[in-house]
Amino acid sequence: MHPVPNTIPFVTIPFINLKAQYAHIQPAIEAAIQRVLTHGAYIMGPEVFALEEQLAAFCGAKHVLSCSNGTDALVLALRAQQVGPGQAVFVPSFTFAATAEAVALVGAVPVFVDCLPTTYNMDPTSLEVAIRTAQRAGLKPVGVIPVDLFGQPADYDAIKAVGDPHHLWIIADSAQSFGATYKNRNVGTLAALTTTSFFPAKPLGCYGDGGAVFTDDEGLANLVKSLRCHGQGQDRYENVHIGLNARLDTLQAAILIEKLKIFPEEIQKRQQIAALYTSCLQDVVQVPYVMPEVTSVWAQYTVCLPEGIDRAKVIAHMEEAGIPTMVYYPRPLHRQKAYAAYPTAGRLAVCEKLATCVLSLPMSGYINRQDIQYITDTFIHVLKKGEA
Numbered sequence: 448m449h450p451v452p453n454t455i456p457f458v459t460i461p462f463i464n465l466k467a468q469y470a471h472i473q474p475a476i477e478a479a480i481q482r483v484l485t486h487g488a489y490i491m492g493p494e495v496f497a498l499e500e501q502l503a504a505f506c507g508a509k510h511v512l513s514c515s516n517g518t519d520a521l522v523l524a525l526r527a528q529q530v531g532p533g534q535a536v537f538v539p540s541f542t543f544a545a546t547a548e549a550v551a552l553v554g555a556v557p558v559f560v561d562c563l564p565t566t567y568n569m570d571p572t573s574l575e576v577a578i579r580t581a582q583r584a585g586l587k588p589v590g591v592i593p594v595d596l597f598g599q600p601a602d603y604d605a606i607k608a609v610g611d612p613h614h615l616w617i618i619a620d621s622a623q624s625f626g627a628t629y630k631n632r633n634v635g636t637l638a639a640l641t642t643t644s645f646f647p648a649k650p651l652g653c654y655g656d657g658g659a660v661f662t663d664d665e666g667l668a669n670l671v672k673s674l675r676c677h678g679q680g681q682d683r684y685e686n687v688h689i690g691l692n693a694r695l696d697t698l699q700a701a702i703l704i705e706k707l708k709i710f711p712e713e714i715q716k717r718q719q720i721a722a723l724y725t726s727c728l729q730d731v732v733q734v735p736y737v738m739p740e741v742t743s744v745w746a747q748y749t750v751c752l753p754e755g756i757d758r759a760k761v762i763a764h765m766e767e768a769g770i771p772t773m774v775y776y777p778r779p780l781h782r783q784k785a786y787a788a789y790p791t792a793g794r795l796a797v798c799e800k801l802a803t804c805v806l807s808l809p810m811s812g813y814i815n816r817q818d819i820q821y822i823t824d825t826f827i828h829v830l831k832k833g834e835a
C-alpha cells in the first residue's frame with residue numbers, strides 16, 4: 448500500500464517544461480540526431496561548425512568557439528587571458544559555484560564581491576572595495592567576471608568604469624543570459640570574452656552538457672580554439688599549449704541548431720510570462736527588477752520574500768499544491784566550505800540577505816496563462832497564511 452498524502456495536487460506544474468518543448472519540435476530533433484548517426488562524425492562534425500556560425504550570427508560576436516560546458520568555457524577564457532598564481536579575479540558571491548571554481552582551478556584567487564539589492568548582479572562600488580582588498584593581500588588584480596544572474600546582463604558600463612583604471616579585463620559569465628540585451632547590444636558582445644552554458648535547464652539548453660566562448664578578438668579566439676583541443680597547433684599531433692579536452696559533441700550541436708530556431712519565440716514567451724508574474728505579484732513580494740535599456744531572458748523568475756516569512760513553509764505549501772519552487776542560491780559562495788578562505792569585499796551583506804529570502808517560481812516558454820494564475824493565486828494565499 449502506498450501512503451496517501453493529505454492533499455492530492457490536482458495539477459503538477461513542471462519547474463522547467465523541457466518535455467513540452469520536445470513535443471513541440473520532436474520530428475526536427477529526431478531527424479537532426481539521425482543525420483549525425485548516419486554521417487558518424489561524432490567529434491567536431493559539421494554541425495559543430497554550423498552551430499558556431501549560427502550563434503555568431505545570432506548575437507553578432509565575431510568568433511564563437513563551442514565547448515564541453517559552461518564551466519570549461521570559463522576555464523578556457525581564463526586560460527586565454529593567461530590567468531595564474533598571485534593574481535586576483537573578482538567574482539560575485541551570489542552565483543553558481545562554477546564562476547569562482549574556474550578561477551581557483553587555474554591557480555588564481557577569486558575575490559568575492561557583493562551584489563546590488565535591485566538586480567542581484569555585481570555591485571560596482573563593492574568591486575572597488577574588492578580591488579583594494581586584493582592589493583592589501585599582495586595580489587595583482589587582473590580581471591573581473593560579472594555574472595548575468597537569472598538572465599539579466601550585469602551593468603557592464605559601470606563595471607568597466609571601475610575596472611579600467613586598474614586595467615582589468617572582463618569575462619562575462621553569461622551562462623544564464625544568452626539571448627538577452629544590454630543597451631541595444633547582445634550578450635556575447637559585452638566583454639572581451641563571454642562564456643555561456645547549454646546545460647539543459649539554461650534558457651538555450653541541449654540534451655546534455657555544452658557551452659561556448661564568444662569574442663571579437665582573433666588572438667583570443669585562436670587560443671581558445673587550441674586550448675579546447677589539447678592545445679593543438681597546426682595539426683592534431685602538434686601541441687603548442689597545455690590544453691583540455693573540452694569540445695562540444697556533434698550530437699549536442701545538432702540538437703542546439705534545432706533549438707536555436709525556436710529560441711527567439713521562446714524568449715518572447717518567457718518575457719510575457721515574467722510580465723504576467725510581475726503584474727500579479729508586485730504588491731505582495733519584491734519582484735525582479737530589470738534595468739532600463741536591458742532585457743532579460745528569465746533563466747529564473749526570482750522573488751524576494753518579505754521579512755518574517757518562513758521560506759521553508761512557503762516551499763512546503765507550494766509543493767502540496769503541486770507547484771515546485773527552487774532556492775537559487777541558499778548560500779553565498781564565501782560561506783561555502785570550499786571558498787570560505789578566499790578574500791571578500793567586506794561583509795557582503797546583500798548576498799547574505801538574498802540567500803535567506805529568494806525563491807524562484809516555475810519558468811519556461813511553455814507555461815500557460817491558467818498555470819500562471821494558479822501559481823500566483825496559490826503563492827499569494829500561502830504568503831498570507833505565512834504572515835498570520
Ligand SMILES: *Cc1c(COP(=O)(O)O)cnc(C)c1O
Nearest residue numbers: 516517518543545546622644646
Ligand atoms: C550553469 C552555470 C555555469 C556552469 O555551466 P555548466 O554548463 O553547468 O558547467 C557557470 N556559471 C553560471 C552563472 C551558471 O549558472
